Amino acid sequence: MTRARTKTAPLVVLLLVAILGLSFASLLHGSTDILGPEEVLRGVLSWVGLDEPLDKGLQGVLLLRGRRTLVALGVGASLAFAGALLQGLFRNPLASPSVLGISTGASVGASIAILAVGGYGLPMVVERAVEVAPFLVMVFAFLGALFTTLVVSALGTRGGRLSVPTLLLAGIAMNTCLGGVLAGIQAFALSDNLEMAKALMSWTFGSLTDHSAVRVAVVWIGLCTGLCVLPFVSRELDLFAGGEEDAAALGVNVGRTKLLVLGAASLVTGTAVAVAGQIAFLGLVVPHVLRIFVGSSHLRILPLSLLAGATFLLGADLLQRLILGTAYLGPGVLMSLIGGPFFLFLLVRSRKELRTW
Amino acid sequence: MVIPIEARDLAFAYEAGGALDLDGVSLEVQAGEFLAVLGPNGAGKSTLMKLLGGLLQPKRGDVSIEGRAVHAWSMKEKAQRLAMVPQSLSSLPEVTVEAFVSYGRYAHGRVFAGAGAGDYKAVKEALLRADLSELKARPLAELSGGQRQRAMVARALAQEARVLLVDEPTNALDPEHQLQVFDLLADLCDRGHSVVVVTHELNLASQFVSQGLLLAAGKTVASGPIEEVLRPEVLQPVYGKDLVFGERWAARANQTRPFVLPWKSAPEAPRGEIEDL
Numbered sequence: 001m002t003r004a005r006t007k008t009a010p011l012v013v014l015l016l017v018a019i020l021g022l023s024f025a026s027l028l029h030g031s032t033d034i035l036g037p038e039e040v041l042r043g044v045l046s047w048v049g050l051d052e053p054l055d056k057g058l059q060g061v062l063l064l065r066g067r068r069t070l071v072a073l074g075v076g077a078s079l080a081f082a083g084a085l086l087q088g089l090f091r092n093p094l095a096s097p098s099v100l101g102i103s104t105g106a107s108v109g110a111s112i113a114i115l116a117v118g119g120y121g122l123p124m125v126v127e128r129a130v131e132v133a134p135f136l137v138m139v140f141a142f143l144g145a146l147f148t149t150l151v152v153s154a155l156g157t158r159g160g161r162l163s164v165p166t167l168l169l170a171g172i173a174m175n176t177c178l179g180g181v182l183a184g185i186q187a188f189a190l191s192d193n194l195e196m197a198k199a200l201m202s203w204t205f206g207s208l209t210d211h212s213a214v215r216v217a218v219v220w221i222g223l224c225t226g227l228c229v230l231p232f233v234s235r236e237l238d239l240f241a242g243g244e245e246d247a248a249a250l251g252v253n254v255g256r257t258k259l260l261v262l263g264a265a266s267l268v269t270g271t272a273v274a275v276a277g278q279i280a281f282l283g284l285v286v287p288h289v290l291r292i293f294v295g296s297s298h299l300r301i302l303p304l305s306l307l308a309g310a311t312f313l314l315g316a317d318l319l320q321r322l323i324l325g326t327a328y329l330g331p332g333v334l335m336s337l338i339g340g341p342f343f344l345f346l347l348v349r350s351r352k353e354l355r356t357w
Numbered sequence: 358m359v360i361p362i363e364a365r366d367l368a369f370a371y372e373a374g375g376a377l378d379l380d381g382v383s384l385e386v387q388a389g390e391f392l393a394v395l396g397p398n399g400a401g402k403s404t405l406m407k408l409l410g411g412l413l414q415p416k417r418g419d420v421s422i423e424g425r426a427v428h429a430w431s432m433k434e435k436a437q438r439l440a441m442v443p444q445s446l447s448s449l450p451e452v453t454v455e456a457f458v459s460y461g462r463y464a465h466g467r468v469f470a471g472a473g474a475g476d477y478k479a480v481k482e483a484l485l486r487a488d489l490s491e492l493k494a495r496p497l498a499e500l501s502g503g504q505r506q507r508a509m510v511a512r513a514l515a516q517e518a519r520v521l522l523v524d525e526p527t528n529a530l531d532p533e534h535q536l537q538v539f540d541l542l543a544d545l546c547d548r549g550h551s552v553v554v555v556t557h558e559l560n561l562a563s564q565f566v567s568q569g570l571l572l573a574a575g576k577t578v579a580s581g582p583i584e585e586v587l588r589p590e591v592l593q594p595v596y597g598k599d600l601v602f603g604e605r606w607a608a609r610a611n612q613t614r615p616f617v618l619p620w621k622s623a624p625e626a627p628r629g630e631i632e633d634l
Contacts, residue, residue, distance in 0.1 A: 091448050231468050239460050243447030245412055250516070251436025251464035296451045 008294050008304070015307035019073065022314045026069040027062060029321060035062060067216045071275060072317050072331075073310040074219035076282060078272035080309020081226065082265040083283025084290075084301050088237035089261045090156070092164045093291070093346060096284035097269040098339075100167070101174030102148045103280065106273035108178050109144020111185045111200055113137040118196045134214040134274075138222070142270030148174055149266045153258075162244070215275045222271025226264040230302060233260050237298040279313070279332045281339020286312055288346065359423045361551040362386050362439065362520045367408055368417035369401075377416070379404050379575045386553055386568070388519070391546040393562040393583065394555045396572035397596060402555040403444070405572070406522050409553065410441045422520065436464030440513035442523040454500065454508050455493040458483055461515030479515045486541065487511035502529035510541060521545065523554040527561065539565040563587050571595060 027040045035043070035058060043062040045051035053059045083096040097103045117133040152174055156167030190197040236257040239247040248254045272279070286309045287301055294300045316334050363385040370377045379401040386392050394402045407413040409420055411427035420427040422438050430438070440461070450457060461483065462476040484490045487507040492500065497508060506526055513521055523542065527535040535558060542552050543565045556562055562569065562583060569586030571579040573595045579586045586592075 235463060235466065238450070238452075239463055241448065241450030241452070242443075242460075245407075246443055246446055248412055248432065249410055249436070249441040249443070250460055250512075251433040253432045297456070 008300050011293060011304065012307065015304070015311050018311045019307065019314070022311065022318055023069050023073070026072070026314060026318050027065045029318065030061065030065055032061075034058060035065075067213060069314065070216045071219055072314040074216070074223050075272045075276040075279065075331075076309040076311070076313025077306040078219060078223050078226070078268035078309070079279060079282040080286035080305040080312070081223070081283075081302065082269045082272075083285075083309075084287035084298070084305040085233070085237075085261045085265045086283070087287050088233075088298050088301070089240060089258065089265075090153075090162060090164065090167060091241060092167075093288050094164075094168060094284070094343075096281070097145075097265065098278070098280035098282075099175075099284060099343070100148070100152050100171035101178055102145045102152070102266065102269050103273055103278045104175050104178040104182065105148025106141040106145035106270045107278050108181050108185070109140035109142070109147075109270070110137045110274050111182060112144075113140035114196070114200060115185065115189070116140075118193065118199075134212075134218055138218045138271055138274040141274035142222075142267055144178075145270035145273065146263070146266040148178065149262050153262060219271050219275045222268050222274075226268040227306075229260040229264040233257055233264075234298045234302055237261070237302075238296075241296070277332060279335050281335050281343060282309060282313060284346075285339050285342050288342075358388075360385055360421075361388055362409060362420070362422050362553070364405075364409060364418065364420045366418035367405065367415050367420070369404055369408055369413060369415050371404075377575055379408070381418075382570075382572065382575075382577050383418075384553075384570055384580065386520070386551040388549050388551055389546050390551055390568055391543060391566045392551075392553045392568040392570060393566040394553060394570045394572065395557075395559065395562060395586065396578075399574075400572040401575040402572055403524055404575075406441070406524050406553070406555055410439060410522050411435055412441075433464045436516060436518065438518050439520040439522065440516040440518035442509050442513045442521065442526060444524045444528060446509075449498055452497055453493065454489055454495055454497055454511075455480065455484065457497050457508055458489070458493075458511045458515050461512040461517075464516060464518075479517055483511040483514035486514055486544075488537070503531065503534040506530060506534075506538065510538065514545075519550055521550055521552045523552065525555050525557070527556060527558050535561060559587060559592070 024037075024040065027044070028035060028037060039054055039058060040062065042051045043054045043059055044066075046053040046059070047066075054062065079097060082102070086095040086097065086100065086102075087093055089095075097106075113133075113136045117136055152167065152170045155170035156163055158166075186197060186200050189200055236247065236252045239250050239252050240257070244254050247257075269283075287305050290301055290304050290308055294304060313331060313335075316338075317331050320331070320334055363383075365383050367379055367382045368377050369379040382401070382405055384392065394405060396402055404413070408415050409427075411420065411430075414428070422430065422435065427435060427439075450460075459472070459476065459480045462472065462479060465476065465479075466472070481490075484493050487510050489504070489507055489511055492504060497505065500508060506529070510523070510526065513523075521542070526538045526542070530538065539554075539558075539561045542554060546552050546567070554562075554566070566583045569580065569583040570577065571586050571591065578595055579591045
């Protein structure tokens, strides 16, 4: 415990420095080299009123890059936070929004919303498409995520007892079913409306390239709302480690804790997916790596997962932009390439446990 | 005076509409009393404990803690008054012994407040009482079965509840540690706690416990002072005839309570060995 504690402070500092550094690099780097370090610094200071703004065009470019950076940070933090919450609640390192099908659920919800505002919804919705679109996509993504979360956790628990294999299998089944629905929606759009099909497709593998202020707002509102559960679930999740019944005997309001955790995980996954599409495995990898360094206490894991998730996604996005330039793949592709093998590694490591299932 | 814990006419069925797994069980434990719930496997002992702890909702009857229905207390209020020591945990937390014992302080904590001096003191004392001070920095997973059992008792001590419900605390313990655990529980009773323990150890019960409640097939067979419950004519119908009663040993040890030894095939039982115990 002491060892874990002594490692926490340097890690927080390291992550904060990394976030600042990466953010600066992210503002500096773009499709054109019109902004130097000095301009970036001046532009950023001007946002907080400490310096004169750059000339209009440059300040505009910086603003777009700033929004992109904020979206990457928010989405990374959201997904890692959701993963940490779910791993705590289900007491299993294999749980994460993507493995349990929650991201796919959010994608289906968001796709339905995109269809609705793209001409397939009620006339009332379509007419007001521009105003309600981001809001609608966010709400539907949240509902899709929440629906999947509730179904998967209901299937995975029986008589108040959680069965991890059943839970993971339920996640696989939901992923398959919802993946089918998603493919169906895309196929339908492809045959009918090519533009919309492109929008849906590119979004499925995640995208951080949208620069609109609404997206920044959506992801950060979702994240900040989700963070409100922190004081009410951190210690409680630690006590869940011995099982739900044990937690109840120690005085934990088990029902409320589960509801808050599942609600918050659904919300932040929903808004992250609504903004950036599916980015798999981030929620799986980040809390797991953190646990190696700082132990399993959620008082440390939950806040740290926010910082580490933000660092990880922004870093991955930046790295990709630097290496691939305009041949940008999208964060989802990269995360799958890193996270997939990592997931397999976890499986191999817990093979002993798997054999006893 | 307020009764720390009492149950009236409890009935419970795991399957809705199915046969009752517990039927018409009542009990009352005063401050300083040590009650053993006895009975063969499947008698409903653990079910009774979960009902007493408010983890299950009875089909009939009620449980009250300090005169108030168990479900009327908030979860934290209840945990401040009643601590449970489970037989085992469904999964083992990856923490040190000290952190695990500090979980017992949850019920005394408030949102937004960190651990205070009272918490540290209670954890330290609980570790000391359970003889775990030297092991406090060890991960829980590295402890032996007996040490882990003591860690669970220590966690309940840190909870500072007046009522302790202890489910088979001596499972997987060697005789010395079995004695230690019962000694610790008896000591708590001397300090005014009320302890309810589920056990198969009739001998330990006969030595340490003041009250007995014998269950069979979900019903009360006998209840009252332990020496009245641990009598051959009461136990044999429940446990079968494989019990040997070491009156001779008890007499020699100048014990007033009977000495009971569950023993297979009583007629062939090597009496001499029993005497040598």
